[in-house]
Amino acid sequence: MPKSIRKLILPLTLLALIVPAISADAAPIRECGNMPNWDVTNLTTRRVSCRDARAMVRTYLRYGGVWNTFAVHRREHLYGNGDVVNDIRIVHRSGRYVVHFQWLVES
Numbered sequence: 001m002p003k004s005i006r007k008l009i010l011p012l013t014l015l016a017l018i019v020p021a022i023s024a025d026a027a028p029i030r031e032c033g034n035m036p037n038w039d040v041t042n043l044t045t046r047r048v049s050c051r052d053a054r055a056m057v058r059t060y061l062r063y064g065g066v067w068n069t070f071a072v073h074r075r076e077h078l079y080g081n082g083d084v085v086n087d088i089r090i091v092h093r094s095g096r097y098v099v100h101f102q103w104l105v106e107s
Helices: 003-023 050-063
Strands: 030-035 040-046 070-078 084-092 098-105
Touching: 030 050, 040 050, 050 084, 050 098
Parallel strands: none
Antiparallel strands: 030 040, 040 098, 070 084, 084 098
16 A cells, blocks of 8 residues: 555545544534513423523513523514514523524514
8 A cells, every 4th residue: 555545544534534523523402492471482402401491581582681691592583464473592502502482573
């Protein structure tokens, strides 16, 4: 075997071992249902328990924000009947902890 090919075998082998480990890092999405008393639907999380996610949603809806270590991303969708649905994503600054839900604001 030529020397140049032998030099490539080790780096390629290491790369083949590292790539699956990186892609397998994504946590599964946890479906936490709805919160009808708060007009919240499709509550989902990554690396956050449903109990903690519900507490974060209540905090956001009561006070308009969450803890300093989290960022809130909100998209507003206006429908023809006057209803507004806010698509809200709360993400920890590390990007590893996510809470996502839709909040209906009726006209």
